[in-house]
Structure formats: C-alpha cells, structure tokens
Amino acid sequence: MSKSNVSMTVNGKAVAAEVESRTLLIHYLRENLSLTGPHIGCETSHCGACTVDIDGKSVKSCTIFAVQAAGANVLTIEGMAAADGTLHALQEAFREMHGLQCGYCTPGMIVRAHRLLQENKNPSEAEIRLGISGNLCRCTGYQNIVKAIQYAAAKINGVEYKEAAE
Amino acid sequence: MNAPTPPTSLERAEKLKGMGFKRKRVEDVRFTQGRGNYVDDIKLPGMLHGDFHRSSHAHARIVKIDTSKAKAVPGVVAVLTAEELKGVNLAWMPTLAGDVQMVLADGKVLFQNQEIAFIVATDRYIAADAADLVEVEYEALPVVVDPFKAMDADAPVLREDIKDKKDGAHGPRKHYNHIFNWSVGDKDLTDAAFVKAEVSTKDLLSYQRVHPCPLETCQTVCSYSKITGDLTIYGTFQAPHVIRTVVALISSIPEQKIHVISPDIGGGFGNKVGAYPGYICAAVASIVTGLPVKWVEDRIENLSTTSFARDYHMTTEIAATRDGRVQALRVHILADHGAFDACADPSKWPAGFSNIVTGSYDFPVAHLSVDGVYTNKAPGGVAYRCSFRVTEVVYALERAMDIMAQKLGMDPVDFRMKNFIKREQFPYQSALGWEYDSGDYHMAMDKAVAAIDYRKLREEQKAKQEAFKRGETRDIMGIGVCFFTEIVGAGPSKNCDILGIAMFDSAEIRIHPTGRVLGRMGSKSQGQGHETTWAQIIATEIGIPADDIAIEEGNTDTAPYGLGTYGSRSTPVAGAAIAMAARKIKAKAQMIAAYLLEVHEGDLEWDVDRFKVKGNPEQFKTMAQLAWAAYNKVPPGMEPGLEAVSYYDPPNMTYPFGAYFCVMDIDVDTGVHKVRRFYALDDCGTRINPMIIEGQVHGGCTEGYGIAMGQEIVYDAAGNVKGASLMDYFLPTAVETPHWETDFTVTPSPHHPIGAKGVGESPNVGSVPCFSNAVNDAFKFLGNVHMSMPHDAYRVWQAAEDLGLHK
Numbered sequence: 012m013s014k015s016n017v018s019m020t021v022n023g024k025a026v027a028a029e030v031e032s033r034t035l036l037i038h039y040l041r042e043n044l045s046l047t048g049p050h051i052g053c054e055t056s057h058c059g060a061c062t063v064d065i066d067g068k069s070v071k072s073c074t075i076f077a078v079q080a081a082g083a084n085v086l087t088i089e090g091m092a093a094a095d096g097t098l099h100a101l102q103e104a105f106r107e108m109h110g111l112q113c114g115y116c117t118p119g120m121i122v123r124a125h126r127l128l129q130e131n132k133n134p135s136e137a138e139i140r141l142g143i144s145g146n147l148c149r150c151t152g153y154q155n156i157v158k159a160i161q162y163a164a165a166k167i168n169g170v171e172y173k174e175a176a177e
Numbered sequence: 178m179n180a181p182t183p184p185t186s187l188e189r190a191e192k193l194k195g196m197g198f199k200r201k202r203v204e205d206v207r208f209t210q211g212r213g214n215y216v217d218d219i220k221l222p223g224m225l226h227g228d229f230h231r232s233s234h235a236h237a238r239i240v241k242i243d244t245s246k247a248k249a250v251p252g253v254v255a256v257l258t259a260e261e262l263k264g265v266n267l268a269w270m271p272t273l274a275g276d277v278q279m280v281l282a283d284g285k286v287l288f289q290n291q292e293i294a295f296i297v298a299t300d301r302y303i304a305a306d307a308a309d310l311v312e313v314e315y316e317a318l319p320v321v322v323d324p325f326k327a328m329d330a331d332a333p334v335l336r337e338d339i340k341d342k343k344d345g346a347h348g349p350r351k352h353y354n355h356i357f358n359w360s361v362g363d364k365d366l367t368d369a370a371f372v373k374a375e376v377s378t379k380d381l382l383s384y385q386r387v388h389p390c391p392l393e394t395c396q397t398v399c400s401y402s403k404i405t406g407d408l409t410i411y412g413t414f415q416a417p418h419v420i421r422t423v424v425a426l427i428s429s430i431p432e433q434k435i436h437v438i439s440p441d442i443g444g445g446f447g448n449k450v451g452a453y454p455g456y457i458c459a460a461v462a463s464i465v466t467g468l469p470v471k472w473v474e475d476r477i478e479n480l481s482t483t484s485f486a487r488d489y490h491m492t493t494e495i496a497a498t499r500d501g502r503v504q505a506l507r508v509h510i511l512a513d514h515g516a517f518d519a520c521a522d523p524s525k526w527p528a529g530f531s532n533i534v535t536g537s538y539d540f541p542v543a544h545l546s547v548d549g550v551y552t553n554k555a556p557g558g559v560a561y562r563c564s565f566r567v568t569e570v571v572y573a574l575e576r577a578m579d580i581m582a583q584k585l586g587m588d589p590v591d592f593r594m595k596n597f598i599k600r601e602q603f604p605y606q607s608a609l610g611w612e613y614d615s616g617d618y619h620m621a622m623d624k625a626v627a628a629i630d631y632r633k634l635r636e637e638q639k640a641k642q643e644a645f646k647r648g649e650t651r652d653i654m655g656i657g658v659c660f661f662t663e664i665v666g667a668g669p670s671k672n673c674d675i676l677g678i679a680m681f682d683s684a685e686i687r688i689h690p691t692g693r694v695l696g697r698m699g700s701k702s703q704g705q706g707h708e709t710t711w712a713q714i715i716a717t718e719i720g721i722p723a724d725d726i727a728i729e730e731g732n733t734d735t736a737p738y739g740l741g742t743y744g745s746r747s748t749p750v751a752g753a754a755i756a757m758a759a760r761k762i763k764a765k766a767q768m769i770a771a772y773l774l775e776v777h778e779g780d781l782e783w784d785v786d787r788f789k790v791k792g793n794p795e796q797f798k799t800m801a802q803l804a805w806a807a808y809n810k811v812p813p814g815m816e817p818g819l820e821a822v823s824y825y826d827p828p829n830m831t832y833p834f835g836a837y838f839c840v841m842d843i844d845v846d847t848g849v850h851k852v853r854r855f856y857a858l859d860d861c862g863t864r865i866n867p868m869i870i871e872g873q874v875h876g877g878c879t880e881g882y883g884i885a886m887g888q889e890i891v892y893d894a895a896g897n898v899k900g901a902s903l904m905d906y907f908l909p910t911a912v913e914t915p916h917w918e919t920d921f922t923v924t925p926s927p928h929h930p931i932g933a934k935g936v937g938e939s940p941n942v943g944s945v946p947c948f949s950n951a952v953n954d955a956f957k958f959l960g961n962v963h964m965s966m967p968h969d970a971y972r973v974w975q976a977a978e979d980l981g982l983h984k
C-alpha cells in the first residue's frame with residue numbers, strides 16, 4: 012500500500028507522519044497521535060462520535076482520509092481546554108447541566124457545539140437541535156445537551172443563563 | 178429529645194452531598210476532556226487486530242472454507258476456523274440460556290453474518306483485507322424467517338446438533354425447532370373465567386425485533402502471557418465477573434489467572450451482557466500467538482449479530498365485566514430466539530419475568546404460556562433497557578387495556594383506575610406469582626392526570642375529531658396513556674441465578690486513616706454514573722463527604738464478586754450492599770467512639786457525621802476522627818482498621834411504577850406525527866440523585882420513542898438482514914426527539930435498606946406503550962383497534978389508507 016507524507020496542525024501543534032493513503036483521519040488521530048477523545052461509532056458518518064473541527068468546519072473524521080487533511084488546522088476535544096488547563100465553557104456546561112452519561116458521544120458533541128456557537132452566537136432551542144442533528148446520543152435524550160449549549164452560550168456572551176420553563 | 182435539628186447539622190448534611198442531592202457527576206471531568214478510557218483506546222505492545230469473515234447466507238451447509246489467500250496477505254498472523262477451535266474444544270460455547278452456540282460456523286451457517294473465520298493481523302486494515310479473501314463454498318438450505326412457521330410439520334431442520342433431543346434446558350420440546358414452553362398461572366380457572374366473561378378481547382400484539390445499539394459497539398482486547406499463564410481480558414462487559422467465570426468454565430485457565438477488566442463503557446442497554454464469538458476468538462488468538470489481540474465490532478456487525486431484543490408475538494386476552502372490572506388475563510407468547518437460544522435471562526427464567534404481565538391491575542386469575550422457537554436470525558434476546566422481557570409484556574398489557582376500554586366504551590384512564598391494585602393491598606400477591614413490595618397507583622395516576630389536565634385534553638380531542646369529520650382539518654390528535662409496574666433488582670437467590678451463581682451483588686468499603694474512602698462494587702456503570710451516586714449513599718450512611726469517596730468498578734481482581742449492571746439491578750442490589758457495608762463500618766465506629774468518649778455505646782447518638790453523647794452534644798467524635806482512631810486507638814481486643822464487605826442477597830424484587838402520558842398530532846395524509854407533550858411520572862422509591870434520575874428518564878424515553886416510532890431489524894424472505902446500519906436503523910436525533918416533562922412520587926421499597934427501587938429502565942418500559950397507545954388512540958374514532966409498531970410515517974400513512982381516509 013502506497014504511503015504519503017502528511018503534515019497538519021492538530022490542537023495547535025504541527026504534526027507530520029507517513030501514512031497509507033487509505034488511512035482514515037480518525038485512525039490517524041487515535042492511533043498515530045494517541046488522541047483517543049474522538050470515537051468511532053458507526054464508520055458511515057451518521058453518529059458523529061468522531062466529529063473534529065477542520066479549518067473552521069465540523070467534520071466526521073471517520074469518512075475522510077488523513078491525506079485529505081494535509082495542511083489543515085484540526086481541533087479535537089483534547090484541544091478545547093486552554094493551555095493552562097482551564098476548561099472551555101462548553102466542557103463546564105456539559106457537566107453543569109448533566110449533558111452526558113456514558114460519555115462516548117461527548118467529545119464529538121462538544122466539538123460540534125463549539126462550531127455551532129461560532130456560527131450562531133445565540134442559537135434558539137430549535138437551532139441547536141438542528142445544529143447537533145448530525146451527532147447521535149443514545150443516553151441523554153438531548154434535552155440536557157441543548158441546555159448545556161444554551162448555558163455555555165450565555166456564559167460566552169456574558170449574559171445570565173435562564174432555564175426555560177419545563 | 179424533641180428539640181429541632183440545629184442548623185449546624187443541616188449545614189453539615191449539605192456538605193456531604195449525600196442522598197437526594199443533585200450532585201454533579203465525577204465521571205464528567207474526564208469525559209468532557211476526551212480522557213475516558215474505552216476498550217478501543219487500549220493499546221498494548223505488539224497488539225494484533227482481529228476481524229471476521231461472515232456468512233452471506235441465512236441457512237446453508239458449508240462445503241468448503243479456503244483461507245489460503247487470506248493467510249498469504251502480508252501481515253496476517255493467523256486465521257481461525259471451527260477446525261482450529263475444535264483443537265481447544267471451543268468451536269461451540271454455552272449460552273446463558275442453557276443452549277450451545279457456534280463460535281465459528283461448524284458445518285453450516287444458521288443466520289446471515291454468522292462468524293465463519295477469524296483473521297488476526299498486524300493492523301485492522303490488513304485484517305479487513307484478508308477477511309474479504311476467505312472463500313466459502315455454500316450449499317443453500319431453505320430458510321425459516323417467520324416464527325409462526327418455525328414449527329410447521331415440513332419446516333426445515335435448523336439445529337441439526339439437537340434435532341433428536343426431546344428435552345431442552347427448560348423441559349420438553351415439541352418440535353425440532355422448538356426451544357421451550359414456559360407456563361405459569363392457573364389455566365383451568367382462567368379458561369373458566371373466559372367462558373363466563375361478559376366482555377372479552379383477543380388481539381395479537383407484536384413487539385418487533387429491535388437492537389439496543391449503544392454508540393460504542395462490543396469490543397475486547399485479550400492478552401495472554403505464555404510465561405505466567407495469565408489471561409487479561411479488557412472488554413465492554415456489563416457483567417465482568419460473570420465473564421471471568423464463563424471463561425474459567427470453558428477454558429483450561431484457572432479463574433485466579435483470568436483478569437477481566439471493563440473500563441469505561443460507551444452505553445450498554447443490554448447489548449453488553451452476553452458472551453459473543455468475538456471475545457472467544459480474540460482470547461484464543463492471543464493464547465495461540467502469545468500477543469495481545471483486539472477485536473472491535475463495526476456497526477453493521479453490531480446490529481446484525483451481537484444480540485437483538487424483543488421479537489415477541491403476544492396473543493393477549495382480557496375478560497371483564499360489562500361495568501369494566503377485569504376478571505382474567507390469558508396470554509400466549511411466541512418468542513423468536515433466532516438461531517441459538519442466547520437469551521440473557523436469569524438461568525431458570527427462559528421467558529424472563531414475563532409473568533409480570535398482570536401489571537398494575539388486580540386480575541383475580543391469569544395464565545401465561547410462552548413458546549420459544551428457532552429461526553434463521555441472529556441469536557440473542559437481551560433486555561434492551563428493561564428487566565428481562567418486562568417491556569414486551571407491559572406493551573401487550575397496556576395495549577390490551579386500551580383495547581378493552583375501547584370495547585367497553587370507557588375512558589382508558591378511568592378503566593385503569595377502576596382496576597388498580599389498591600394501596601392497602603400491598604404487599605400484593607399477583608395471580609402469576611410475584612409479591613409486589615409497595616405502590617400507590619391511584620396517587621400517581623391522580624397526580625399525572627392533574628399535571629397534564631387530562632380531561633381538558635380529551636375535550637380538545639373531541640372537538641378536533643368533530644372538525645376532522647366536517648373536513649376542516651386533516652390532523653388528528655392522540656392521547657397515549659400508560660401505567661406500568663416494573664419488576665427489577667434480580668434477584669433473590671431463591672429464584673435467580675446465572676449459570677448457578679446466585680444474583681447477589683456486593684460492595685467493599687475501606688476508610689483510610691485520613692477519613693478518605695475507597696469503595697469497590699460488583700456492579701459496572703455504562704453511563705449510569707455509579708462513581709457519583711454510590712459515593713452519595715456512603716456519604717449519607719457514614720457522614721463522610723461524597724467528594725472524599727472514590728468509587729471503583731469493573732476490575733475483577735479488585736472489585737468484590739458481583740453479577741453486574743443490567744435489568745435495573747444496580748440500585749436495588751449493589752445499592753443495598755453499599756448501605757449494608759456502610760452500616761457495618763458505622764457500627765464499628767460507634768464502638769470506637771464509645772471507647773474514646775468513655776461512655777456506653779447506647780449513650781451515643783448519630784448526628785449526620787458524628788457520634789455524640791446523648792444529652793451532651795459538646796462531647797462527640799466525627800467519623801473523620803474515628804477513622805484516624807481506627808488505626809491507632811481501638812478498644813482492647815478489637816482489630817484495627819475500618820473496612821467492610823457486604824454481599825447482599827435481596828429478599829425480594831423491587832417494583833417501580835409510573836404514569837406516562839403522550840399527546841400527539843398526526844397528519845393522516847402523510848403519516849407524519851408531532852409529539853406535542855410527553856409527561857413521565859416515575860416512582861422509583863427513594864431518590865438518590867434527582868439530576869441523574871431525570872437524565873435516565875430522558876434517555877429511556879428517547880429510546881422508547883425510537884422503538885415505538887421507527888426501529889426494526891427487518892429480514893427478507895431469504896433471511897437477509899435489511900437495514901443493519903445507521904442509514905436504515907432509526908436512532909432519533911435531537912430534531913425528532915420530543916421535549917420530556919418529568920415528575921415523581923416516592924413510595925419507598927419496604928425491604929430495601931434505603932428504600933430505593935431503581936429507575937434506569939422504567940422509561941423504556943413505560944414510554945413504548947405510551948407512544949403506541951397515542952397513535953392508536955388518534956385513529957380510534959375512525960374505527961381503528963390496533964396498529965402494530967413501529968409507527969413510522971409510512972406505516973401510519975398505510976394504516977390511514979387501510980381505514981379509507983384517503984378517499
């Protein structure tokens with residue numbers, strides 16, 4: 012199998028490796044770089060557990076090749092916290108609002124929510140639900156994930172979070 | 178002393194973050210940072226990867242398997258077939274249900290995607306390449322897909338290995354494709370009640386084949402040391418100790434040399450209880466090669482091979498008086514178990530606890546008969562977020578109660594209320610042999626009816642129906658009602674075991690000298706948050722803050738033997754063991770306190786986190802002080818240290834219950850529905866962490882929504898499994914998923930040390946019939962009696978078409 016040299020930036024660090032042209036990005040991240048935060052749930056780009064951010068877009072890393080990300084700027088869950096370890100508002104919010112249970116969808120969900128909040132600083136509940144519909148969760152029923160994203164948005168925007176009436 | 182509790186005690190209690198507190202989860206710190214440790218994250222030096230070549234046929238004789246091309250692929254280390262496994266006596270393995278199952282196809286295949294060859298290679302891509310190069314020559318055989326045809330006189334013989342066996346693990350077999358019959362109740366009295374019944378109903382209510390589909394598939398890493406003879410197995414196991422014992426029983430490796438570790442698990446929902454061929458093959462491959470071997474299922478393999486759930490076809494009859502009092506219940510179930518009986522139930526219960534079918538109602542007599550049959554489908558029959566076949570029968574009963582109410586011209590709520598077991602009847606002996614521990618069904622239903630303003634909804638529905646008849650709208654409105662009683666907490670040793678091991682559970686608690694705590698349990702969280710909630714139970718019991726208590730599960734070398742987490746058994750069984758172990762510690766601490774304070778033990782009283790001298794609250798010893806003293810100042814003759822272990826054999830099951838309501842609007846021209854409201858009232862007894870309970874209810878209802886409104890593992894007439902990928906198998910996204918309203922009542926279990934009953938599975942059990950009843954209720958005024966699940970838009974449209982609504 013032919014191999015290619017790929018280099019990219021992952022979580023702010025330059026990385027380079029020789030990979031088979033068929034190596035999927037998710038396997039490159041998990042096995043070559045030991046970034047095991049992104050998970051594999053379906054291998055058909057339905058579940059979103061493998062979601063990473065590539066050059067400002069949410070991408071399911073199980074259905075692109077590592078070589079397609081050559082030169083790109085990749086962000087995974089491991090790069091969400093600040094360099095000093097301070098958690099991102101979304102990471103805090105998911106814990107605060109009980110937006111996770113088994114934790115398997117969480118890295119993809121948070122990375123996706125991060126991009127959503129870049130695209131729309133103050134999304135409505137319907138916009139959040141549509142915005143995360145490429146990421147499946149089998150545990151939470153999404154309700155607390157929606158709340159977590161609203162909570163994080165409020166925090167990022169510097170406004171008080173108000174829980175919608177049940 | 179009737180003095181009010183001083184505020185200092187309240188403040189101290191708050192600090193414990195004990196039971197009843199919405200404590201944030203400990204687990205989330207690692208999960209939100211991508212630092213969970215799941216099986217596929219494990220990487221051992223020299224690790225190999227396994228992959229399967231699988232059957233393209235549903236039923237065929239294997240003429241020849243040629244692995245030469247696969248073996249020739251550079252990087253392939255070994256290829257296993259049944260022939261290789263016979264050398265270690267593992268071509269077949271025992272199932273939890275008393276049957277045997279092929280690990281790799283031995284002479285024939287019995288379902289599509291059955292495992293035929295296991296390829297071991299230096300990386301997963303090479304293993305997958307080589308798996309495609311295995312060549313199998315088949316001789317196709319006739320296929321049985323419809324369970325109703327499995328016992329036809331001319332049906333093909335599926336299990337040639339047992340075709341002449343007259344008795345199975347659960348008694349006589351009446352046909353070569355028959356697995357068991359299980360009957361319970363008084364047949365004569367029940368039949369007699371139907372003969373003289375004023376009103377009766379009889380309906381075939383089917384619960385389709387579905388799959389739990391956790392986001393993480395089944396996986397393992399097996400590592401055998403040829404030097405020491407130790408086998409370490411990491412895996413997605415809901416019951417790691419049971420896996421260890423099974424491995425010890427089927428291999429020549431002694432149990433102390435087998436180390437089973439369940440790390441973080443990405444959801445289970447019953448899928449990860451059983452033992453699957455992938456685990457056996459990875460273990461054998463590691464023993465053969467001396468290197469660690471990883472096996473990770475892909476999603477299609479998961480949906481089409483490792484377990485399924487339901488596939489119960491329930492002919493359900495109710496007899497009642499004309500004024501709406503139930504007189505008898507008669508149910509026959511045809512259970513499709515697939516190619517092998519790998520049903521995950523306690524060993525003596527071939528149809529699980531399906532005799533909970535009398536539900537929340539006071540049926541004077543009942544009879545249940547279940548026949549299990551083999552078909553050319555994947556084996557399994559797991560409890561998909563339910564306690565052993567409970568959700569199936571709750572579905573049948575709650576549909577049948579609606580159908581009977583319809584026949585009687587009664588409101589479904591009024592009909593249920595009229596027949597509820599009354600509060601004063603608990604403990605209640607059911608007609609099919611259970612003793613319900615506690616309940617107050619009328620209180621729960623009253624609260625639910627008021628909360629959703631049920632009577633007003635019915636008025637609105639009536640107005641909409643009139644408008645529909647006048648042609649002013651094409652939308653119809655359905656109100657779904659479900660009142661369920663669960664049976665969980667398996668279970669008492671007198672009637673529950675797995676492969677002969679009683680279904681107790683366990684806890685070990687160690688108090689360190691500085692007052693910090695380590696707790697280890699035989700349960701295993703897959704997202705339920707045990708690291709958070711178990712610490713809350715200990716905190717309240719012994720007065721040490723939950724934040725100072727670490728919880729470990731899943732390592733069979735360190736955790737006490739337990740039967741694992743499924744069937745909502747963790748809180749009823751392991752939760753009880755935790756409280757009992759904590760009480761042993763508290764009892765010893767009290768003796769130390771008495772010694773230090775120079776009083777009699779009886780002169781001490783417990784106050785949140787300390788023992789104080791009665792009438793002299795200034796004289797006290799906190800639990801933290803007693804922890805220190807336990808290591809240097811114990812009374813003469815007492816052993817030092819402060820640790821306890823409890824193995825808890827529950828005296829009874831627990832019986833959580835709930836009242837669920839769904840309001841749904843359906844467009845009869847498209848079949849598209851919209852859930853307007855979903856209200857779930859749960860009574861799970863004492864509530865340990867309300868935040869986690871609500872999360873469990875949200876998740877269970879979402880699974881129930883998926884099942885009722887779209888999920889099905891479908892087979893075509895040739896036994897091809899259709900739609901075993903997420904392209905076709907419906908998992909609700911955030912867009913379809915309704916908004917959940919949760920509520921509760923609290924009726925503690927009288928026999929559980931902290932009164933808790935368990936909640937994880939109630940929402941799946943209760944929501945499925947609730948959704949289905951809503952759909953059926955919407956069409957009731959147009960002549961509908963019963964439409965089968967799943968109620969996806971096409972099927973609902975088809976049902977509307979059949980009712981002549983598109984003319």
